[in-house]
Amino acid sequence: MHILAPRGRLPRGIRLLIVARAVNRLGAFSLSFLTVLISTDFGVSAATAGLVSAGFGLATVPSRLLGGHLADRLGRRRTILLGLIGCAVAQLGIAAAGSLAVVAVFAVLLGLAFELFEPPSQAMIADGVPAADRARAYSLLNAALAAAGMGAGLIAASVGRWDLRWLFVVDALTCLACAVIIAVVVPADGPRPGRATTAASSSAWRDPALLAMLGCGTLLALVYMVIMILLPLALPDYGLQAADAGILFTVSALTIIAGQPLLRLRPVAALPPAEGMAVGAAFMATGLAGYALAHALPALAVATVMWSVGDLLIMGRAYAVVADLAPPEARGRYLAVYGTSWGFATVAAPIAGTQLLERLGAEGLWACLAGACLLFAAASMSVKRLISRPSTAP
Structure with a gap:
């Protein structure tokens, strides 16, 4: 008697999507240092730096909802690319900022872009994987992100000793690398359903x-x-x-x-x-x-x-x-x-x-x-x- 349930091989596009998201997670350590960067580089209190970080956090809520809407209207791949490129631009803006006001603006912009690619990534898995294998596919994505998270800690420990601003540069580069992988290996979006569709509306x-x-x-x-x-x-x-x-x-x-x-x-x-x-x-x-x-x-x-x-x-x-x-x-x-x-x-x-x-x-x-x-x-x-x-x- 077989103790393992039969499993289908995940589609190549889904496997590469998971790899791309893991590459992106390798750089997802900079936000842990946002408050530290603000307080040390601009000489403000921890409370003030925390307010800027809170602005980022609040912006992520509408970001995720917008990501879901765009995923269904604009397309999965386009929305993922928009989010990744938006994150890269905002992170480079934080790295180059010369004043607290500029950092605050880019932090909010980063929050607005930060969750855009989550709903389309998850929806792409649902689109490409049979219902019986979806739990395994989502769990594999979670495991890949966990593995990349461990690597991210090592990168942060080394780069962060040099200059905290470079953490945001590395994070931006991983976003762009992820975007390149998505653009090359993920099929282009097909036509999206019209607004008249009952389910869509x-x-x-x-x-x-x-x-x-x-x-x-x-x-x-x-x-x-x-x-x-x-x-x-x-x-x-x-x-x-x-x-x-x-x-x-x-x-x-x-x-x-x-x-x-x-x-x-x-x-x-x-x-x-x-x-x-x-x-x-x-x-x-x-x-x-x-x-x-x-x-x-x-x-x-x-x-x-x-x-x-x-x-x-x-x-x-x-x-x-x-x-x-x-x-x-x-x-x-x-x-x-x-x-x-x-x-x-x-x-x-x-x-x-x-x-x-x-x-x-x-x-x-x-x-x-x-x-x-x-x-x-x-x-x-x-x-x-x-x-x-x-x-x-x-």
């Missing part, structure tokens, strides 16, 4: 199944962003260094990469979407409960593997569910609406996470996040009927 915001996924996705994104932001702050409570968070994040990335074959195990591949996400949430809850109980770095690493396996089981399924819910003509907008969950979570996570850490300590913070994962599992099962409607894929 319907509003994604009125689809109850999509709104149910948005609610679940926002809760999951909030948990994930609190981990990313608060883990370095929480480790000193255990007598560890904040920098040890880098080790744990590397363990997480390696788990997501090495765990890809897990998705092909028949018992895992056969799980329906709601049940699969609920099982993943249980793994995440277990790992985060482990954070609350474990105080040594090796034990924290084991807990990291647990919650990362949960992430592996959830992330690809969630995007596959949204892609299946969407009419083919509106996939970009559906995926963009779902993607706003990350924008909402990015705003809420620093506030909610720091309040929990201050009031409850590290153990209380992780216990609350474990509870939130269990709530996500229950929410996933509660919307099972909505998200299990037949796929609209051709």
Whole structure:
């Protein structure tokens, strides 16, 4: 008896799209240093520098929605290229800026371009991959970005010691390299549907199944962003260094990469979407409960593997569910609406996470996040009927 589910080979264009996005992620480290660059080069307070960074963050929310709209109207490839080139121009503008006002303008422009290419990239996968293989394809994209993220940290550590402005130059170059790969290997956009199409003219915001996924996705994104932001702050409570968070994040990335074959195990591949996400949430809850109980770095690493396996089981399924819910003509907008969950979570996570850490300590913070994962599992099962409607894929 075969324990692995049969799998089809992903189309060449999709594999090259994933490679191109990984190349782009290799340079996606500059934003972590935006606040530092502003405060050191222009001699302003951290609060002022933070306001500029907040301007970037707020601009990413309409950027993703615009990316979804353009993906369905202008075309997938054109929108990806527009976003990548826009990011490169804005990053070069930040690198060359001679005043705080110029940096602020380019930071907002970067935010407006930053998410343009996410919805069309995700929609392109849905267009080119059969419904049965979409969860695996989205998970592979997630793994490729995780692998590139590890390389990005090494590049940042070397280039950043020289001059922070060069981080933005390197980031811009990776955007342009990604754009070249997309332009060369991805087929040109075909004609887009007209406005008279019923499915295309319907509003994604009125689809109850999509709104149910948005609610679940926002809760999951909030948990994930609190981990990313608060883990370095929480480790000193255990007598560890904040920098040890880098080790744990590397363990997480390696788990997501090495765990890809897990998705092909028949018992895992056969799980329906709601049940699969609920099982993943249980793994995440277990790992985060482990954070609350474990105080040594090796034990924290084991807990990291647990919650990362949960992430592996959830992330690809969630995007596959949204892609299946969407009419083919509106996939970009559906995926963009779902993607706003990350924008909402990015705003809420620093506030909610720091309040929990201050009031409850590290153990209380992780216990609350474990509870939130269990709530996500229950929410996933509660919307099972909505998200299990037949796929609209051709």
